[in-house]
Amino acid sequence: MSNLQIALESGKFGVTAEMAPPKGYDFTEQMEAAELLRGKVHSVNVTDMQSASLKASSIGLCIKLKQAGLDPIIQMTGRDRSRMAIMGDMLAAASFGIDTMLALTGDHTMVGDCKASKPVYDLDSVGILRMLSTMEATGKDCGGNDLASTPNFYKGAAVTPVYEPQILQINKLRQKVDAGAKYIQTQGIFDIDELKRFMDAVDKAGIKTHIMAGIIPLKAAGMAKYMNENVPGIAVPQPMIDRLAAAAAEGKEKGVKGLPMKLGIEMAAELIAKIKAEGICDGVHIMAIGAEKNVPTILEKAGVVID
Numbered sequence: 001m002s003n004l005q006i007a008l009e010s011g012k013f014g015v016t017a018e019m020a021p022p023k024g025y026d027f028t029e030q031m032e033a034a035e036l037l038r039g040k041v042h043s044v045n046v047t048d049m050q051s052a053s054l055k056a057s058s059i060g061l062c063i064k065l066k067q068a069g070l071d072p073i074i075q076m077t078g079r080d081r082s083r084m085a086i087m088g089d090m091l092a093a094a095s096f097g098i099d100t101m102l103a104l105t106g107d108h109t110m111v112g113d114c115k116a117s118k119p120v121y122d123l124d125s126v127g128i129l130r131m132l133s134t135m136e137a138t139g140k141d142c143g144g145n146d147l148a149s150t151p152n153f154y155k156g157a158a159v160t161p162v163y164e165p166q167i168l169q170i171n172k173l174r175q176k177v178d179a180g181a182k183y184i185q186t187q188g189i190f191d192i193d194e195l196k197r198f199m200d201a202v203d204k205a206g207i208k209t210h211i212m213a214g215i216i217p218l219k220a221a222g223m224a225k226y227m228n229e230n231v232p233g234i235a236v237p238q239p240m241i242d243r244l245a246a247a248a249a250e251g252k253e254k255g256v257k258g259l260p261m262k263l264g265i266e267m268a269a270e271l272i273a274k275i276k277a278e279g280i281c282d283g284v285h286i287m288a289i290g291a292e293k294n295v296p297t298i299l300e301k302a303g304v305v306i307d
Contacts, residue, residue, distance in 0.1 A: 001099070001154070002042075002043055002071050002073075002099055002100040002154055003042040003043055003071045004016060004042040004043040004071065004073065004100055004154065004183070005099075005100065005154040005182070006042075007042045007283070007306070008182075008183055008210040008282055008283065009210075012306075012307065013276050013282070013283050013284075013304065013306075014042055014183070014210065014212055014282055014283025014284075015040075015041045015042050015283055015284055015286070015299065015304060015306055016041055016042060016043045016044065016045050016073065016185070016212065016283070016284075016285045016286070017037050017040075017041045017044055017045065017285075017286045017287075017288065017292060017295045018044075018045045018046075018047060018285065018286065018287040018288070018289075019033065019034065019044050019045070019046055019047070019061070019292055020046075020047045020050060020055060020290070021046060021047070021055045021056035021057065021058065021060060021061040022055060022056055023053075023054065023055050023056075024056065025056060025060075027056070027060070027061055027064050030061055030064075031064060031065075031068065033292040033293055034065055034068065034070055034292075035068075036292065036293055036295070036296055037070070037292060037295060037296070038069075038070060039306070040295060040296045040299055040306065041286075041295065041299075041306065042071065042306055043071040043072065043073050043100060044065055044070055044071065044072050044073065045072075045073040045075065045102060045185070045285065046058045046061045046062050046065070046072055046073065046074060046075060047075055048074075048075035048076060048077045048080075048104065048106070049077070049079075049080065049106075049112070050107075051107050051111060051112060052079065052106065052107040052108060052109045052110075052111050052112025052113075052114070052117075053112045053113045053114075054112070054113060054114045054117075058074050058075045058076070059074055059089055059092065059093055059098075062074045062093060062096075062098050063093075063096050063098070066096055066097055066098055067096075071100070072098055072100070073100045073101060073102055073156070074090075074093050074098050074100070074101045074102070075101070075102045075104060076089065076090065076101055076102070076103055076104070076128060077104045077105065077106030078104070078105050078106055078120065078121050078122060078123045078124050078125065078127065078128055079105065079106030079107065079108070079109065079119050079120060079121060080106065080117075080119070080120055081120055081122070082120055082122045083122050083123050083127070083128075083131055083142045084142060084143075086122075086123065086128060086131070087131065087132075087135065087141055087142050090132065090151070090153065091147075091151065094151030094153070099151070099152070099153055099154060100153065100154040100156070101132075101153050101154070101155055101156065102155075102156040102157065102158065102185065103125040103126075103128040103129045103132075103155065103156070103157050103176075103181070104125050104157070104158060105121070105124040105125045106119075106121075125157050125158070125176060126157075126172075126175045126176055126179050127179075129155055129157060129176060129179035129180045129181055130179040130180065132153055132155060132180065133155070133179060133180035135147070135150060136150060136151075136152050136153070136180075154182055154183070155180050155181050155182055156181055156182065156183040156184060156185060157173075157176040157181040157184055157185075158184065158185050158186070158187065159172070159173050159176075159184050159185075159186050159187070159211075160186070160187040160232070160233035161186050161187065161189060161194060161195055161197075161198035161233075162187070162189075162191075162194050162198075162233055162234070162235045163232075163233055166197075166198070166201055169198075170201055170202065170205050170207070173202065173205075173207055173209075174205065174207055177207055177208070177209045181209060182209065182210065183209060183210040183211075183212060183282075184209055184210065184211045184212065185212050185214055185285040186198075186211065186212065186213050186214040186285070187214050187233040187234065188214045188215065188216035188227070188231075188233075188234055188287060189213045189214055189215065189271070190216075190234075190235065190236045190237055190240060190271070191235065191237055192271065192274055192275070192280070194235070195213055195275070195280055195281070196280060199211065199280060199281055210282040210283070211281040211282055212281065212282060212283040212284055212285045213271075213275050213280070213281050213283070213284050213285070214284075214285050214287060215268050215271055215272060215284050215285065215286045215287065215298075216234075216268070216287045216288075216289065217261075217264045217265055217267075217268040217286070217288055217289075217291065217294060217298060218236065218240065218244060218260075218263075218264035218267065218268075219260060219261045219264055219289075219291070220244055220248065220260045220261070220264075221241050221242075221244040221245040221248060221260065224236040224240060224241045224244060225241060240267060243263060243267070244260045244263060244264065247259040247260045247262070247263045248260045261291075261294075265294055265297055265298050265301065266301060268286070268298050268302075269298050269299075269300075269301035269302040270302075272284050272286075272298065272299070272302035272304060273301075273302040273303055273304070276302070276303075276304060284304075286298065286299075
């Protein structure tokens with residue numbers, strides 16, 4: 001049983017951080033960052049060629065993290081694998097003690113950096129969850145054949161709270177939970193009121209699962225504007241963008257570097273502290289996008305300590 005499962009199912013505030021494998025095979029930088037996360041987060045969520053950009057696979061870094069005594073979450077997308085390949089990879093992951101996963105459909109290869117790659121999409125995120133749940137219940141593979149040994153996974157999925165019409169996301173969330181998702185990580189949240197509105201809709205729909213708010217520490221006003229324009233489901237409020245722009249102007253005037261990133265860390269910490277204090281959802285998932293070294297500082301400023 002993973003640390004995340006223990007935390008969420010015992011009513012504790014769950015904390016995870018996201019990490020991307022390298023564009024290569026040297027995991028040194030990732031493992032150094034992982035050491036900074038030790039004892040600060042329950043689990044480390046390893047992306048699976050996020051944004052359809054070629055990198056080492058999620059399973060490789062997950063194995064490294066597990067061998068180092070950390071708790072990894074393997075991401076599995078339907079974009080690059082058939083159902084047989086997905087099940088094979090999950091069985092391999094289980095053999096290394098990796099027991100927590102996040103199912104994703106995956107961005108189309110046309111938005112990535114290897115556009116000639118043909119997408120598979122044999123299964124979407126719901127299909128992946130359903131296949132694994134069936135395997136766990138029956139002890140059979142995706143072809144209906146008996147398995148010599150059957151693992152059990154703590155299964156998760158993603159949701160986009162800032163989406164209209166909201167009912168489509170609520171219905172999709174219901175499908176994922178019905179297919180076996182025990183926890184949910186949201187797309188990046190920047191507006192507490194939007195998160196509350198979504199959580200109210202989940203409650204009214206009678207959907208029971210553990211929801212973790214996605215937190216993206218902003219590094220600059222330009223980053224926020226880019227995400228607003230190019231990342232579906234992201235909505236950074238204008239006042240946040242204005243604060244980041246003002247911090248950049250102040251830094252330029254005073255000759256001080258890094259003020260926007262420092263402000264981004266503080267804003268992320270403020271969001272986490274408010275989510276935890278008000279009990280808005282069951283935890284947070286921090287997506288630092290290459291700046292995992294800042295995660296401990298964010299959690300410290302938020303007053304969040306895992307136990």
